[in-house]
Amino acid sequence: MCSYPQPRSCADIRIAVICALPREYDAVILAFDEIWNDVGDRRNPALRQHNNHTLGRIGVHNVVLALLPNMGKVGAANEAARLRSIYEGLEIAFLTGVCGGVPKPGTDDEILLGDVVIGKSIVQYDFGRQYPGNFTRKDTIDDNLSRLNKDVRSFLAIYETLHGRNRLQHRATEILEQVQRFAVNSQIHRCYDRPAAVDDILFEPNYLHRHQDKSGCGCNEFRACNEAINASCEELRCDTRYRVSRKRLESEKPELRIHVGRFGSGDTVMKSGEHRDRDAAKQGIIAFEMEGAGVWEEIPCIIVKGVCDYADSHKNKSWQDFAAAIAASATKALIEQYVSTIAKTSYMSSVDSTSAMFTLAPVSSGVAGVNRFVGRGDELRRLHEALEWTGKRRTAVLHGLGGIGKTQLSIEYTRRHCNEYSAILWVNARDETSLKQSFQQAAQRIIRKHPSVAYIQNAMVNRDLDETAEAVRRWLDEAGNDRWLVVYDNYDDVRFDNCSNTEEIIRSVPRESLPDSNATTKPEAAGFKAYDIRSYFPETDHGAILITTRSSTVKLGHLIQLSKLRDVNESLAILESTSHRADLVQNPDANALVQRLDGLPLALSTAGAYLNQVSRTYAEYLRLYEQSWLRLQKESPQLLNYDRALYLTWEISFQHIQQQSQSAAMLLKLWAYFDNEDLWYELLCQGRSKGPAWLKEITEDELSFDAAMRLLCQHGLVEADPPAKETRQDSSGYSVHRCVHAWMEHVLNTGLDEEMAWTAMRCVASHVPSTDHHEFWLVQRRLLQHADRCIKIAATGAGEEEAWMFHKLGNLYSAQGRLKEAEAMYERSLQGKEKALGPDHTSTLDTVSNIGFLYLRQGRLKEAEAIYKRALQGKEKALGPDHTSTLDTVNNLGVLYRMQGRLKEAEATYERALRGSETALGPDHTSTLSTVNNLGILYRMQGRLKEAEATYERSLQGKETALGPDHTSTLSTVNNLGILYGMQGRLKEAEAMYERALQGFEKALGPNHTLTLKVATSTKSKVDSREANVMYERALQGYENVLGPDAMTTYVPALNTLRNFGSLLEDLDENDRAIANYQRAHSGILSVFGSQNERFIYTSGKIGALQLCAQEKDVSLSLKETAGRGSNASWRRQKGRLQRT
DSSP: OOSSOOOSSGGGOOEEEEESSHHHHHHHHHHOSEEOTTOOOTTOGGGSOOTTEEEEEETTEEEEEEEOSSSSHHHHHHHHHHHHHHOTTOOEEEEEEEEEEOOOTTSTTOOOTTOEEEEEEEEOTTOEEEETTEEEEOOSTTTSOOOOOHHHHHHHHGGGSHHHHHHHHHHHHHHHHHHHHHHHHTTOSSOOSOOOGGGOOOBOTTOOOSOSSOTTSSOOSSOOOHHHHTSOHHHHTOOGGGBOOOHHHHHSOOOOOEEEEEEEEOSSOOOOHHHHHHHHHHHTEEEEESSHHHHHTTSOEEEEEEEEEOSSSOOOOTTHHHHHHHHHHHHHHHHHHOOOHHHHHHHHHHHHTSOGGGOOOOOOOSSOOOSSOOOOHHHHHHHHHHHSOOSSOEEEEEEOOTTSSHHHHHHHHHHHHGGGOSEEEEEEOSSHHHHHHHHHHHHHHHHHHOTTOHHHHHHHHHTOHHHHHHHHHHHHHSTTOOOEEEEEEOOOSBOOTTSOHHHHHHHHSOGGGSSOTTSOOOGGGGTOOOBOGGGGSOSSSOSEEEEEESOTTOOSSEEEEOOOOOOHHHHHHHHHHHHTOOOOTTOHHHHHHHHHHTTOHHHHHHHHHHHHHSOOOHHHHHHHHHHSHHHHHHTSOOOTTSSSOTTTTTHHHHHHHHHHOHHHHHHHHHHTTSOSSOBOHHHHHTTTTTSOHHHHHHTSSHHHHHHHHHHHHHTTSOEEOOOOGGGTTSOOOEEOOHHHHHHIIIIIOSSOOHHHHHHHHHHHHHTOOOTTSTTHHHHHHHHHHHHHHHHHHOOSSOOHHHHHHHHHHHHHHHHTTOHHHHHHHHHHHHHHHHHHTOTTSHHHHHHHHHHHHHHHHHTOHHHHHHHHHHHHHHHHHHTOTTSHHHHHHHHHHHHHHHHTTOHHHHHHHHHHHHHHHHHHTOTTSHHHHHHHHHHHHHHHHTTOHHHHHHHHHHHHHHHHHHTOTTSHHHHHHHHHHHHHHHHTTOHHHHHHHHHHHHHHHHHHHOTTSHHHHHHHGGGGGGSOHHHHHHHHHHHHHHHHHHHOHHHHTTOHHHHHHHHHHHHHHHHTTOHHHHHHHHHHHHHHHHHHHOTTSHHHHHHHHHHHHHHHHHHHHHHHHHHHHTGGGTOHHHHHHHHHHHHHO
16 A cells, blocks of 8 residues: 555646666666556546656655657657646656766866766757858857756755755765665666776777777778777777876775766767867866757756766766666655645645634744754655645654754754644653643743634633643644644653553563662652653644654654764764864864764764864864863853753763663663673673673673663663674674763763773673684674773783783784784783793793784794794693693794794694694694694695695695684685695686685675785786786785784785785886885895895895896986987997996
8 A cells, every 4th residue: 555645637747757768767767666556547547657657756756757769859859748748737857867978087076987967057069050171059049948947946056065965965875775775676687786996987088999900990090980889998908008097086985976067968979089078168068968958948857867978989888777877866866855836835725724713923942943954854854754744643753862963853844844834833841841831832822823712811811731731732633723733842751651661671670770679660759750741642633743752662653763964074064064164074183073973963063162162173172072071071162052961961861771770870881891882792791700790680681681771772872783694693782872982981980990991801801702713703803892992991900810801802803913902912911920820820821822923923033933932841841742732832833934944844843733733632623724734835835736735625624624614714725725726827726716715804804804915915816917006005005004014014924915016016117116115025024034035035136136127227228318429339338337237
């Protein structure tokens, strides 16, 4: 059953969307909210759909979608006239599809493929006279197309502003995602995903798309043959040297941009870069298409087209479907904002027909509205759809966090739509007394306007608040009074008398967690002012009600959750308007501040008000925000637009939570010591053993935890994260806003609570899984942000109780490739263990061994050797030479010897470790298989490739069985096998192994993990030089970001990447860059391996050879300049001396 009424006649259709191509039509169909499949019956035969027409709904509008029978302006004009004759009420047409863009490279108005162009004017660029030698366009007043009418020009004016376009771009992107999902779910074969940036290719205007090396085909420098015209650039091998670079592709991730300007419309397809730029310059054209001139004069028209090519000779069909989809999405975004002039007139007529005794002039809410309301277009649209007049009662509920802007959104809604209501009453619903006082103020307004309403007069004379509230409700119930809107603002103290949710929550938490275990569970006993708001609603089934609340339990109508502002430009706009400072978009400090305030309007307004009165910079404010949060908030100016300051706005919610569950309130205090996102049940359970009593209660079982979290969610302070497939054994988590988290830290915790800090760290450290566990990385990724938070606030030093925690956090950071943080954690753990347990305790030696492995990965081989020998001697003495912990250290020592080039010692060490592991643990244990893998690497380095292959295959089979095919240890062996296949010339098998390893590491560890970067640089053999260049630069930047510039100089995978990058650049004859990379590798190799290592000798030779080549080239150029002066003999002598050096 449709949720919106279908059109009763053709006259009810106000909007047409016209497409020239089936691919354009298909994309628009996916953007419709509903399709009217069976419109029309015997009583309305004219409404039956015509062959090329589809009727449906977009937003609140009934729309006809038409597919042109032919391309070009004649067919478009005929169809537009036909639409106008069938649908007499048609107000506007949207011509939607694809176009050719004018690229304007290097300018601020640069256009890329996938952008959208909206036409505010149009010119027929091919309409004129062809003279010998030139073409003259007819440009008289009679020949030019007319301007858009005033209503359409006014509608488009907002989208010529940066703010308007940003909002439209944001909404169009949201709709595009819906179109893409619908296409996938409907198994539509067209692909509406954005093509890769590398497929956005622009050639110089005069570079022709033609055969470059084919004779007899008809191609020359001025024209292309038919075969070439229909071929792709890849097939013709168009020369990439003639490509034009673009700023947007180089400086940012390509995203949608919308451009408003002039279209060039003609019957011929523009396929010439030179003609494109000439006509664009003369006529101010930014895009070319073929149908606009036909529709323009018939119906008021907005052209909305996605850029699928650059209107040049180069054929590129890969963008057509995406361009059609983004144009359809932008069209829908525009239609959602369009208000029908006829609808406005008819609506106002119906409002005007309401009896005069039921009208009231608009009045303020009692809370000041902001001067410049920003964003929330989608929420305003949804609110209007929910409250739009239907003749029946409409109720909408706005719920969300305190400070998120519920009241301001309601004020803006009443401002925009006040003419649609005969009366708007604003009720302060904070408590019953405030509500009744608001009704009394409403009664005064009614009496001033309509003194003849006797029952309200009597109530006012009696000065009885209950009687007055009842009288106002009676006035709202009157039969002819059905166009009112009542806003119940701030209904946060919630109680429903027939099923008290509050009492449910109290009964679900442990009795001991209440302030008084003998107290009654009645809310009034706990000091509540909660009440059931339904008793204050009018009884009749008409009018509109809007409720704002922090509670998610108020499900009395259409529920609209208000979340933080997602678009950073909207946050910047609030900060700009409240601070009265300009040009924030380009200010990196302002951007950093709005990122920290995370889209919370109250926090943004508070910051702006403070900055408006002081000379502080945005960076200085952010520093004060981090260092002195509470004092900064208290000293910020009072905001008239909000009823509470930022530091007080959540206090009332916390008090209610405290009264209902002391355990839930304590959890909020503890949360300050975790990250603000993704706190989950199993993580908190790890703190049970030594945690406080309230934590044991709240984590006693899943139901107890759920009850506490449900209470926090219902008061709006916490949000449940969507269920994630990746969590596997662990449950999904919960999150709080970053500003709420700051309030938890600075208000709920007035100072550092060491017991809570250690409790949080104990939870995190206890939950760190071993790397032997299946999919350990899933839990580790979730833990990482909490670990960062813990070490940020942890006390210095560590005793025996805390040392194990730092060891565990070291393991976490080490596995995640963050070696600097891992080293700091291991050092703190070692200090604590040596002090508490002694230097030779086995637990101390475990940490020593881990530090050795860390030094090994960092390329600090001498330090690693000393550490390993200490660990090995200690473990052999304490545990014996064949203990598994001892053998792990033996294996690691073998890795060190291998990296130092001491291959015989490495082989003997590996064999000892392998024999011991096979005896103690068995041949298929993961520790045994790791040693087998390492032995394979050694065999490969020794050139024993068959033995290496057999060893790798044993390791791989065992790991796949024990750990699974996607475990990172398994993937390391897969990558090693790929390297071996490459050495054997088995390139296809090598590529398959590389691809499997790379995809696995990216999925498990992310694209910027050091292991992922290392594997990525192993794939050089399967990519072209341009891709390899980008890949190496990405890897080096990734290493530097993760490790830091200093640690990177000794990190062996980074040194290998520098050396390989130098080799690639040498092949590309970029010798200066090659030398620079060889030199960076050279100094690092000297530091790690010494001057006798073969890698050092290799890079020394490469640097010398390239420098010699550069000198020869310089001398050659110098002497050639003087060759005409008889200097050939001198040239030969100098060259000979250079070669001898």
